[in-house]
Amino acid sequence: MNLPLFLLGYETLETDRAxxxxxxxxxxxxxxxxxxxxxxxxxxxxxxxxAISAHRLARDCAREGIPLRRTVGGLPARLLxxxxxxxxxxxxxxxxxxxxxxxxxxxxxxxxxxxRLTAGEIRQLLSEQGLEVGSYxxxxxxxxxxxxxxxxxxxxxxxxxxxxxxxxxxxxxxRSPEPAKNDKPANLVAERDGTVxxxxxxxxxxxxxxxxxxxAGELLVSGVYDSATVGYRYTRxxxxxxxxTERVFRVEIPLSYEQKVYGESSRAETVLNFFKFSLKFxxxxxxxxxxxxxIETTTGEDWLGMRDLPVSILRRTYLPYTQVTAERSxxxxxxxxxxxxxxxxxxxxxxxxxxxxxxxxxxxDTALVLECRLDCVENIAVPMEFEVVE
Amino acid sequence: MSDRESLxxxxxxxxxxxxxxxxxxxxxxxxxxxxxxxxxFYSTEEIRLALRGRELSLRGDDLRCxxxxxxxxxxxxxxxxxxxxxxGGTRP
Numbered sequence: 001m002n003l004p005l006f007l008l009g010y011e012t013l014e015t016d017r018a019x020x021x022x023x024x025x026x027x028x029x030x031x032x033x034x035x036x037x038x039x040x041x042x043x044x045x046x047x048x049x050x051a052i053s054a055h056r057l058a059r060d061c062a063r064e065g066i067p068l069r070r071t072v073g074g075l076p077a078r079l080l081x082x083x084x085x086x087x088x089x090x091x092x093x094x095x096x097x098x099x100x101x102x103x104x105x106x107x108x109x110x111x112x113x114x115x116r117l118t119a120g121e122i123r124q125l126l127s128e129q130g131l132e133v134g135s136y137x138x139x140x141x142x143x144x145x146x147x148x149x150x151x152x153x154x155x156x157x158x159x160x161x162x163x164x165x166x167x168x169x170x171x172x173x174x175r176s177p178e179p180a181k182n183d184k185p186a187n188l189v190a191e192r193d194g195t196v197x198x199x200x201x202x203x204x205x206x207x208x209x210x211x212x213x214x215x216a217g218e219l220l221v222s223g224v225y226d227s228a229t230v231g232y233r234y235t236r237x238x239x240x241x242x243x244x245t246e247r248v249f250r251v252e253i254p255l256s257y258e259q260k261v262y263g264e265s266s267r268a269e270t271v272l273n274f275f276k277f278s279l280k281f282x283x284x285x286x287x288x289x290x291x292x293x294x295i296e297t298t299t300g301e302d303w304l305g306m307r308d309l310p311v312s313i314l315r316r317t318y319l320p321y322t323q324v325t326a327e328r329s330x331x332x333x334x335x336x337x338x339x340x341x342x343x344x345x346x347x348x349x350x351x352x353x354x355x356x357x358x359x360x361x362x363x364x365d366t367a368l369v370l371e372c373r374l375d376c377v378e379n380i381a382v383p384m385e386f387e388v389v390e
Numbered sequence: 391m392s393d394r395e396s397l398x399x400x401x402x403x404x405x406x407x408x409x410x411x412x413x414x415x416x417x418x419x420x421x422x423x424x425x426x427x428x429x430x431f432y433s434t435e436e437i438r439l440a441l442r443g444r445e446l447s448l449r450g451d452d453l454r455c456x457x458x459x460x461x462x463x464x465x466x467x468x469x470x471x472x473x474x475x476x477x478g479g480t481r482p
Contacts, residue, residue: 024429028458037454039434 002035002048009074011054012036017043019066026060051076105275106135107166107310114172117155122172125149131161131168133310134275185234185388188221188381190214194243197377204237214243220381234388241381244355249372251340253333256366259326260293262319271314273298278314292320333368334361341372352378411441418469421448424462429455437465440477447473 002010015023023045027034034047049057054070061068082088109132111119126132129145129152142161150159158173188204195213199206204221208214223237270281295317328336341359348354356375361368411425428440437453439446453467 020432021429024432024455024458027455028426028429028461028463031459031461033457033459034455037456039454043433045432 005035005048005050006074009051009072009076010048011051011058012046012048012071012073013054013057014040014046014069014071015044015061015067016040020045022064022066023061023068026057026064026066030057030060032057048073103166104137105166106131106133106137106140106163106168109133109168109170111170111172114174116174116177117172122156122170125153126161126170128152137163137166183236184385185223186236186383186385187219187223188237188239188241189384190216190218190220190241190243191380191382192216192245194245194378194380196220196241196243198240198242200240200242202238203235204239208241214380223386236385237383239381240379242377243380245376245378245380247352247374247376249341249344249374251337251344251370251372252367253328253337253340253370254367255330255333255363256325256327258323260321261324262293262321266317266319268318269316271316273312273314275310291322292318294318330363330368334370337361337368337370341370345372345374349378352376413446413472415469415472418450420464420466421469421472422457422462422464423448424460426461426463429463434467437463439463441474443477445475445477447471447475449473 013023020043030053032049032053034049037045037047040046051072051074058068058070060066109123109126111122114122123132126145126149129148131140131142131145142163146159146161150156153159155174156172157175160171162169193213193215196208196210198210199208201221204223205225207219207222214220220241221237221239223235225233225235227233272279272281297315297317299312299314345354354374354376358373359370361370363369412423414422414424416422423439423441423446425441426439426446427442430438430440430445432455434453435449435451437448437455439448448465448469449471450467450469453465453469455463456466457464
């Protein structure tokens, strides 16, 4: 295909065997250049010429009675066909408009340099100052936003924002936390019952000894010094009192429970989120069932392979269900009970050292009960402040 | 008779390039014929052209006309024979 011919538009002319020489002589008389000259099956010929030349040639053929078949082609013809599809043209125009206009808005806010603060917290802080996804870039005054954000935040020492295309890149430096100073006088008391196994005293006066049983709330280390020479002196007691304790975990699993049975019908909604705007594409007119689960699925941040795209599709599915009563066997209940017990034991602090465990299971009319008695060695000293009235 | 070239012949020689007949062959794949007045016959095996006072027959396979610019006819294809014949001289 001849590129200039395509760009300017062309016509394919065809005639039958009887008029071949007459048509060729007309072309010779006009001094035309043709392309894609080819014979047809019936002995006729077919070729392409420019649209303007074709128009003149067709006029000559009509005058001389030469039958001609004409087919229009090239870019102008295609654009004309496209122009008849108003929706396509409108869509293209909107796309171009958005492409040009979208460069004026913030598409993403990327945060770097944060360690204790989350990116979401920093984005929230900036959003309150006017910088967020969808903000109009020409109206943003970065210097003011940086200053206001620093003044309002106690955790940031430095903040800088610059635009990289449509992405706002935010660099922060956090303030170093000051060590907490607490000089208020305090005693150490027992958090729970136990038998003292060890003492680590940093400050204060021990009131218990190893092997002594203590109750919750009992004084372990005193922050009061009584001196015959200087009188009473108060301090903040500090240390660890390790004691053998017993923790009881009770897990109860009912033998009958309510189970969800999902129906067959479900309906879905599709929502297109573009910056702060939402557009629902489909919505069933039927009302949802009285009880239903709603499952929402959103395309991720790296949708279409592009990071932080401010466009996402949310799909919301409604699954109606009814509640029915179901029975579980003691074996199933026991398995669930063990799972729950393991979960609770895993939540224990690292400061608690288990040294023994006794587990007993029993079945009542309505439930299976799993009871675990855990022997531990742990620090039971907790500070309790007191006021000094002179 | 003088051996000197006549003015008319000289003028023909200098300026007759545009009006004289000429057939230029480019191998056996292309032929440009200048001074063609009319196309007498076309088929993919033979094209007959009317020149001044004679006919030119181009025979071959898959013959196609690609240009008629400037009174010349350019034919491409696989040429096998080029033949001049005397005729009544068809004027364009």
